[in-house]
Amino acid sequence: MNEISGGAGCLQGVRILDLTQFEAGPSCTEALAWLGAEVVKVENPRGGDPGRGSFAEPPGKDSWYFLLFNASKKSITVNLKDPAGVALVKDLARKADVMVENFAPGAIERLGLGHDVMREVNPALIYAQVKGFGEGSPFENNLAFDMIAQACGGIMSITGEPDQPPVKPGTTLGDTGTGMLLAISILGALYRRKDSGKGERLQLAMQDAMLHYIRVAFASQAAFNKPAPRAGAKLISGANPPCGIFPCKPGGPNDYVYIYTSRANPLHWQRLLELIGREDLIGDPNYATGAIRAEREDEIDEMVSQWTRQHDKHEAMRLVGAAGIPAGAVLDTDELQNDPDFERRGIMQTMTHPTNGDFKIPAWPVRHDGAPPPIAPAPLLGEHADDVLGRWLDMDSAAVGKLRDDGVI
Amino acid sequence: MNEISGGAGCLQGVRILDLTQFEAGPSCTEALAWLGAEVVKVENPRGGDPGRGSFAEPPGKDSWYFLLFNASKKSITVNLKDPAGVALVKDLARKADVMVENFAPGAIERLGLGHDVMREVNPALIYAQVKGFGEGSPFENNLAFDMIAQACGGIMSITGEPDQPPVKPGTTLGDTGTGMLLAISILGALYRRKDSGKGERLQLAMQDAMLHYIRVAFASQAAFNKPAPRAGAKLISGANPPCGIFPCKPGGPNDYVYIYTSRANPLHWQRLLELIGREDLIGDPNYATGAIRAEREDEIDEMVSQWTRQHDKHEAMRLVGAAGIPAGAVLDTDELQNDPDFERRGIMQTMTHPTNGDFKIPAWPVRHDGAPPPIAPAPLLGEHADDVLGRWLDMDSAAVGKLRDDGVI
Numbered sequence: 001m002n003e004i005s006g007g008a009g010c011l012q013g014v015r016i017l018d019l020t021q022f023e024a025g026p027s028c029t030e031a032l033a034w035l036g037a038e039v040v041k042v043e044n045p046r047g048g049d050p051g052r053g054s055f056a057e058p059p060g061k062d063s064w065y066f067l068l069f070n071a072s073k074k075s076i077t078v079n080l081k082d083p084a085g086v087a088l089v090k091d092l093a094r095k096a097d098v099m100v101e102n103f104a105p106g107a108i109e110r111l112g113l114g115h116d117v118m119r120e121v122n123p124a125l126i127y128a129q130v131k132g133f134g135e136g137s138p139f140e141n142n143l144a145f146d147m148i149a150q151a152c153g154g155i156m157s158i159t160g161e162p163d164q165p166p167v168k169p170g171t172t173l174g175d176t177g178t179g180m181l182l183a184i185s186i187l188g189a190l191y192r193r194k195d196s197g198k199g200e201r202l203q204l205a206m207q208d209a210m211l212h213y214i215r216v217a218f219a220s221q222a223a224f225n226k227p228a229p230r231a232g233a234k235l236i237s238g239a240n241p242p243c244g245i246f247p248c249k250p251g252g253p254n255d256y257v258y259i260y261t262s263r264a265n266p267l268h269w270q271r272l273l274e275l276i277g278r279e280d281l282i283g284d285p286n287y288a289t290g291a292i293r294a295e296r297e298d299e300i301d302e303m304v305s306q307w308t309r310q311h312d313k314h315e316a317m318r319l320v321g322a323a324g325i326p327a328g329a330v331l332d333t334d335e336l337q338n339d340p341d342f343e344r345r346g347i348m349q350t351m352t353h354p355t356n357g358d359f360k361i362p363a364w365p366v367r368h369d370g371a372p373p374p375i376a377p378a379p380l381l382g383e384h385a386d387d388v389l390g391r392w393l394d395m396d397s398a399a400v401g402k403l404r405d406d407g408v409i
Numbered sequence: 410m411n412e413i414s415g416g417a418g419c420l421q422g423v424r425i426l427d428l429t430q431f432e433a434g435p436s437c438t439e440a441l442a443w444l445g446a447e448v449v450k451v452e453n454p455r456g457g458d459p460g461r462g463s464f465a466e467p468p469g470k471d472s473w474y475f476l477l478f479n480a481s482k483k484s485i486t487v488n489l490k491d492p493a494g495v496a497l498v499k500d501l502a503r504k505a506d507v508m509v510e511n512f513a514p515g516a517i518e519r520l521g522l523g524h525d526v527m528r529e530v531n532p533a534l535i536y537a538q539v540k541g542f543g544e545g546s547p548f549e550n551n552l553a554f555d556m557i558a559q560a561c562g563g564i565m566s567i568t569g570e571p572d573q574p575p576v577k578p579g580t581t582l583g584d585t586g587t588g589m590l591l592a593i594s595i596l597g598a599l600y601r602r603k604d605s606g607k608g609e610r611l612q613l614a615m616q617d618a619m620l621h622y623i624r625v626a627f628a629s630q631a632a633f634n635k636p637a638p639r640a641g642a643k644l645i646s647g648a649n650p651p652c653g654i655f656p657c658k659p660g661g662p663n664d665y666v667y668i669y670t671s672r673a674n675p676l677h678w679q680r681l682l683e684l685i686g687r688e689d690l691i692g693d694p695n696y697a698t699g700a701i702r703a704e705r706e707d708e709i710d711e712m713v714s715q716w717t718r719q720h721d722k723h724e725a726m727r728l729v730g731a732a733g734i735p736a737g738a739v740l741d742t743d744e745l746q747n748d749p750d751f752e753r754r755g756i757m758q759t760m761t762h763p764t765n766g767d768f769k770i771p772a773w774p775v776r777h778d779g780a781p782p783p784i785a786p787a788p789l790l791g792e793h794a795d796d797v798l799g800r801w802l803d804m805d806s807a808a809v810g811k812l813r814d815d816g817v818i
Contacts, residue, residue, distance in 0.1 A: 009601060012601070031593055056633070063628065139730060142731075144737065147667055148737035150667075151740070152726075152739075152740055154740055156739050157739055157740060159578045161569075161573070168642045168643070170566075170568045173586075176621065177586070184589065184592050184775075185773075188416065188444040191423075192419045204774060205774070208756045208774035213585055213586070214742070216432070220465070220742070224465070227741035232574075233565065233575060237474075245560070253574075258556055263464070321552075326551070326554050327551070328556075328561035331560070331561055331563055332637070333630040334630060337631075345617075347614075347620065361624070362627065365617035366612070
């Protein structure tokens with residue numbers, strides 16, 4: 001195994017039967033694929049995962065969205081409306097370690113592939129599900145998507161300007177944030193199963209997953225016994241001024257630098273005064289502590305802005321950061337996509353795709369022994385039928401051909 | 410093992426030496442503790458993890474923030490400025506499976522506990538690190554906190570209103586979002602190590618981790634070749650109107666319901682028209698497709714708002730959801746904290762803490778065989794010295810007492 005495949009080797013030999021679609025499920029199984037599991041998407045012969053045609057797709061090709069969430073997987077098509085198709089999925093499940101699904105509530109049971117059935121088919125199977133709302137919740141039968149989870153899970157209530165309506169963060173935390181928590185539980189179950197040989201059932205609701213990501217807001221709730229507020233670009237928990245975004249040249253929509261002077265380190269404020277040429281205020285009791293500065297926040301923000309407006313955000317980040325003060329430019333997707341630093345470090349990697357061409361995407365960002373795991377292309381619809389049915393079920397090409405002729409795959 | 414401990418049993422026997430602080434590292438090790446690992450925090454004898462006094466703490470007690478991110482762990486104190494303390498950590502590392510740290514860049518190496526040292530101490534150790542910026546990045550020596558990662562990692566550029574400055578999502582994704590990805594890689598490495606017996610090094614940068622959570626924005630970037638925009642409460646990828654938050658009675662800051670009519674299912678729009686009493690528009694070509702409705706978005710939003718304003722958000726969510734249309738009330742932390750549904754389902758659990766009293770917190774939200782794993786209290790500073798040093802290093806109470814007298818622990 002060469003150095004770059006360090007991470008990709010972790011789950012070598014693990015077989016995952018992937019009945020997921022869109023993002024919450026696919027982001028989960030993709031992370032497992034990047035760590036080396038063999039992830040086989042089971043897709044509808046008519047169009048497959050609806051994410052393939054999700055939005056703004058290249059004409060006649062899979063969407064960028066699909067490619068991003070399905071790298072390094074395999075694909076077979078199975079007609080789940082055909083009893084022979086359902087039987088085929090059961091056969092595959094007998095050879096799988098994990099099965100994952102995120103259909104609408106009740107759908108997998110109606111297909112005859114619910115947990116009660118599958119635990120009989122393969123008692124060692126780890127059976128993992130994502131739904132919008134939890135089993136036993138008043139909304140357990142409701143549909144959900146990313147934005148519904150972010151609304152009902154508290155995320156939106158703490159995002160936006162204080163005197164304005166809530167905002168949905170651009171991050172699809174309701175989907176990928178949920179997928180990551182399920183991946184952790186799947187890996188925990190796999191670890192135990194190595195000794196026990198037993199399967200288990202895992203269930204995660206998108207609404208419930210959101211609570212995990214707003215725990216600082218629950219600390220605020222506990223401290224003040226009222227809803228955690230919206231705080232714009234500042235912190236809902238409050239912070240020493242200066243803390244927030246400051247305008248930079250040339251004044252475009254993302255020309256800001258975040259500057260944070262930590263409560264835990266009074267030197268940040270002193271260093272900042274030196275940097276912006278206000279050494280005269282070092283030690284001034286009117287600015288000495290975070291609590292005092294909080295009463296002069298507007299004045300301090302303007303003082304810092306006078307300096308940041310003289311620099312572009314990259315320069316401001318360099319200068320403030322080099323002075324030992326936490327700082328970060330507000331970077332947009334164009335800047336991130338085209339920054340060669342991410343590619344050089346393997347954080348972004350190029351997918352060479354047979355129909356869509358080259359596409360540089362964020363890869364798994366954790367370095368394993370020095371490098372992030374390498375990515376492979378997202379699969380074409382049904383691309384791996386012969387490969388998977390051959391290796392998992394010992395089918396020869398005639399047998400696979402018959403399934404194809406019969407419309408089962 | 411009883412039913413509720415299903416998840417907590419996954420990592421039984423796994424020992425984690427936890428040199429993390431604040432949130433990115435602690436959220437990672439806490440997830441592993443909830444799955445059953447023995448997580449031992451190694452803390453500074455003077456005050457411990459600075460998160461213990463992070464903000465708005467109960468007088469003389471640990472902060473709510475600390476309790477939220479350190480449930481189910483143990484704590485020992487070690488003076489890392491004392492060579493005997495460093496030696497003690499090495500002794501513990503010989504008995505550990507995983508070591509995790511998120512000190513400032515260069516700090517762990519200066520303590521004499523860097524990876525090059527520790528892989529000699531224990532070649533089977535999984536050595537995991539969180540930093541703000543990646544090794545090899547121009548900013549690798551810079552400090553970072555959650556908000557810096559959200560600025561530099563693209564999150565802020567896509568959050569907020571289109572014509573206004575960027576907003577920092579209230580979720581601390583730069584911290585917990587990073588911690589979850591590291592937990593996945595640690596679990597992958599543990600899985601492989603069961604056979605190989607070999608340790609490995611894991612490194613994750615908070616900036617790099619953020620790219621993983623904005624991949625829909627990268628799909629937008631790929632499709633339109635320009636920075637993904639901010640879209641308020643709507644979607645950066647665009648969507649069929651109606652999609653967004655709609656005002657509800659009585660008009661408070663979080664009195665909104667999210668309604669989403671999916672591109673993939675034209676029935677959502679038709680069902681909504683029936684619900685709001687506008688059956689007259691069903692089949693009307695002026696409203697028939699998402700693309701056509703996009704040109705009348707303001708009109709459609711007002712039409713839906715006329716209906717939502719007649720209901721409170723809970724009722725609106727019930728009615729819209731029951732009609733088969735994705736819908737979610739914007740819930741705040743007070744509503745979530747006090748909704749008995751989460752407690753009943755084990756998604757929120759009460760920590761009974763010896764000095765802080767009872768505190769209901771979000772637990773690990775994944776159900777393992779029917780229930781989320783049970784939580785245990787966060788540790789008092791140094792609470793488990795005798796327990797851990799006794800079991801891991803066979804020290805008797807006299808030996809532990811001597812370390813205490815010598816100021817090592």
